[in-house]
Amino acid sequence: MKDNLYNNLLGIQRAMLKVLGEVSSLTSSPVAIEEAIDDHWHPKCDVFETSTHWVIVMELAGVNKDEVSITLTDDYLRISGTRIFTTDGERASYYNMEIETGNFDRRIFLPDTPIEKDNPKVQYINGMLRIAFPLAPIVERIIPIS
Secondary structure, three states: HHHHHHHHHHHHHHHHHHHHHHHHHHOOOOOHHHHHOOOEOOOEEEEOOOOEEEEEEEOOOOOOHEEEEEEOOOOEEEEEEEEOOOOOOOOOOOOOOOOEEEEEEEEEOOOOOEEEEOOOOEEEEEOOOEEEEEOOOOOOOOOOOO
């Protein structure tokens, strides 16, 4: 009964998010809520630019670096994997459950700023994934006047 109720509520939530997404797409500044529709959790991340790099920092506490997959397309960077916590075989009754587990997936769309996609610097330290793409140099050329 509880599972059926949960699935019904989840279905209602997804339907509402789809409607909000459709309404949002009609405005000048759409809300990015499509990630809330799927069955994956989406790690929090910061995306910023320094004077030399375009940087993504993602919080992946409790995820083994071997469980993380990073792929790149012309349009976006995709970071996915799995986080699993076990109770060491003991049956557990949760009083509070806020840490998301299971499969995660996050797409970060690449900037309009030219970056060097071929050689990002990737670090994974203390559950924080950091990916830094060097900014591509801006090349100016002289256009002669005829």
